[in-house]
Amino acid sequence: MNSGAASLRPRSMKMPEPLLNSGGLRGLYVRTFGCQMNEYDSLRVQRLLAAMGYVPVDEIGRADVIFLNTCSVRGKAEQKVHSFLGSLRRLKDAKPHLKIIAGGCVAQQLGEKLLDRFDHLDIVIGTRAVSSVAQVLQRVQESGGRLAWLPETDDGYQMSEIGFPTPDLRHPTPDTRPPTSVTAPVTVMQGCNNYCSYCIVPYVRGPERSRPAGQILEEIRLLEESGVREILLLGQNVNSYGRGLDEKITFVGLLRRIARQTGVARIRFTTSHPKDLTDELMSCFAEIDPLCKHLHLPVQAGSDRILARMNRGYTAAGYVEKIRRLRSICPEIALTSDVIVGFPGETEDDFQKTMELLDEARFDNLFSFRYSDRPNTRAAAFSDKVENSEAARRLLELQSYQADITLGKNLAEVGSVRDVLVEGTSRASNGQMTGRTTQNRIVNFEAPLSSIGQICSVKVVFAYSHSLKGVFIAK
Numbered sequence: 001m002n003s004g005a006a007s008l009r010p011r012s013m014k015m016p017e018p019l020l021n022s023g024g025l026r027g028l029y030v031r032t033f034g035c036q037m038n039e040y041d042s043l044r045v046q047r048l049l050a051a052m053g054y055v056p057v058d059e060i061g062r063a064d065v066i067f068l069n070t071c072s073v074r075g076k077a078e079q080k081v082h083s084f085l086g087s088l089r090r091l092k093d094a095k096p097h098l099k100i101i102a103g104g105c106v107a108q109q110l111g112e113k114l115l116d117r118f119d120h121l122d123i124v125i126g127t128r129a130v131s132s133v134a135q136v137l138q139r140v141q142e143s144g145g146r147l148a149w150l151p152e153t154d155d156g157y158q159m160s161e162i163g164f165p166t167p168d169l170r171h172p173t174p175d176t177r178p179p180t181s182v183t184a185p186v187t188v189m190q191g192c193n194n195y196c197s198y199c200i201v202p203y204v205r206g207p208e209r210s211r212p213a214g215q216i217l218e219e220i221r222l223l224e225e226s227g228v229r230e231i232l233l234l235g236q237n238v239n240s241y242g243r244g245l246d247e248k249i250t251f252v253g254l255l256r257r258i259a260r261q262t263g264v265a266r267i268r269f270t271t272s273h274p275k276d277l278t279d280e281l282m283s284c285f286a287e288i289d290p291l292c293k294h295l296h297l298p299v300q301a302g303s304d305r306i307l308a309r310m311n312r313g314y315t316a317a318g319y320v321e322k323i324r325r326l327r328s329i330c331p332e333i334a335l336t337s338d339v340i341v342g343f344p345g346e347t348e349d350d351f352q353k354t355m356e357l358l359d360e361a362r363f364d365n366l367f368s369f370r371y372s373d374r375p376n377t378r379a380a381a382f383s384d385k386v387e388n389s390e391a392a393r394r395l396l397e398l399q400s401y402q403a404d405i406t407l408g409k410n411l412a413e414v415g416s417v418r419d420v421l422v423e424g425t426s427r428a429s430n431g432q433m434t435g436r437t438t439q440n441r442i443v444n445f446e447a448p449l450s451s452i453g454q455i456c457s458v459k460v461v462f463a464y465s466h467s468l469k470g471v472f473i474a475k
C-alpha cells in the first residue's frame, strides 16, 4: 500500500475467524450503488477477494464479508447508502466475525466519519484504493481493528486483478467460476477535471488520469477469451482520453486500435462531454464497424444562462448543432442524455428552454434528475435555490414529455429487423431471451439458450416504454 490517510482503530475484543466451508471458501456479498464505474470496481473487488477464497453469494445472510460500493452523486443516492449501512447492524450483532467494507464515493467523501457514524462498519476504503482491498481486509482480520484507507494516489491496476479471469480463476472449482458475461465494462480513465458546478465527482474520484492503451487492450483480450462479446469503455469524459499519457494517443486512436487489434463484436463507451465531442469522434460511428450506433451525450439544461452557471462550456445551440452533424454522419445513431432540473437560479423560462431542447433533440431516452446540493461543489453555495416542490413539478413535466418521445421512438422500431446481441434470459418474461440492438434498445424474444452471446436477427413486433418485443429470425 502506498502513502495516504489510514487509521486503524482497535476493537475491544478480537473476533473469532469464520468457519470455512469444505472447499475452504467464504461468502462475499457485494452491493453496488450508482454508476458503471462502481459496477466495474465491484467486479474488481470480487476478483481480488476470490484469490483469498471468497465466493460471491446472493443471500446477504450467507456472507462473511459484505462489500458496499457507495454513490454520492446525488443526495438521494447517499441517503440510500446510509440506510443500507444502518440496516447491517443486526447482521453484525448476530455474526460477529462478519466484516463490513464500504468503498466508493461516500467512503471517499466521509472517510473516518463513516466509521464514527457506524460502529459496526470495519473498513472504509477510498476510490483510489480498490486494488488494496485484499491487503486491507487481511490487516483488519489479523488485528481485529477497524481501518479507513484513503490513499491520495492510485494504488494502481495490476493485470492479474482486473484481467478477467485471473490465472487462478481460469481453472476454478465449479463454485468459484465467475459468471461469464456477454458484455463487460473496461475503465479507460478515472477522475475528472471539468468541475461542473453541481458535481461531486472531481472531489471524490480525483483528477483525470488515463490508463495506458496497452493495458486496456490486454484487458479486452482477456475478456474476449472468457467469452465477452461487447465491451463498454468507461470514463467520466472519455473524449479527453490520452491526456497526460507518455504515448501519444487520443480516444479516437484508442477506438481504432481496439477495433483493429481485438475481435470484440461490439464496442460502446460512456460518457462523452459535449464540449469535447469532435468531428473526428463523430466520424467513428460511420467508420468503425463494431462501434455501436449509440451515444450518451449529457446536455444537463437547455438554457445558456444555466449552462454557464453549471460551467458546462457549451451553449444549447452549440449542442443542437453537434447532434445535427452527428445524425447527418450516422443517421441511425440513437442519442440519450442527462438533464438536471431545478438547478439554483433556474426560472420557469429557463426550464421551458430545456423542454424546447428536448423537443428539438428528440432523444431516444433521457435520464433526468432533480438538482441536489453536494458537498464542496460551487453550486451548493449558490443562494437562489429552487423550491423542492417546484423542482419536483418540473421534473414530472419533463419526464412525462420525454416518455412520449421515447415511446414514439420505440414504436417507430416496430416492423424493423435488428441485430440483437443476446445477453441472457429475460427477467420479465419466462423462457424469453433478452439482448440489445446496436442503438442500445432492449429486445425480448423467444430463442434457444444457445443464442446467449450470439448476434441474432430479430423482427420487432411490439414496443413498450422501456423495451421492445421481437420475433427471432436467424442467428
Ligand code: SAM
Pocket (backbone or CB within 6 Å): 035, 073, 074, 198, 199, 200, 201, 235, 236, 237, 271, 272, 273, 298, 300, 338, 339, 340, 369, 370, 371, 372, 373, 374
Ligand atoms: N461525467 C458524466 C457527465 O459529464 O455527464 C456523468 C456524471 S454524473 C455521475 C451522472 C449524472 O448525474 C450527470 O450527468 C448529472 O445529470 C447528474 N448529477 C450530477 N450531479 C448532480 C447533482 N448535484 N444533482 C442532480 N443531478 C446530478
Ligand code: SF4
Pocket (backbone or CB within 6 Å): 192, 193, 194, 195, 196, 199, 200, 201, 202, 236, 237, 273
Ligand atoms: Fe461531473 Fe462534469 Fe466531470 Fe461529468 S464532466 S463527472 S458532470 S464534473
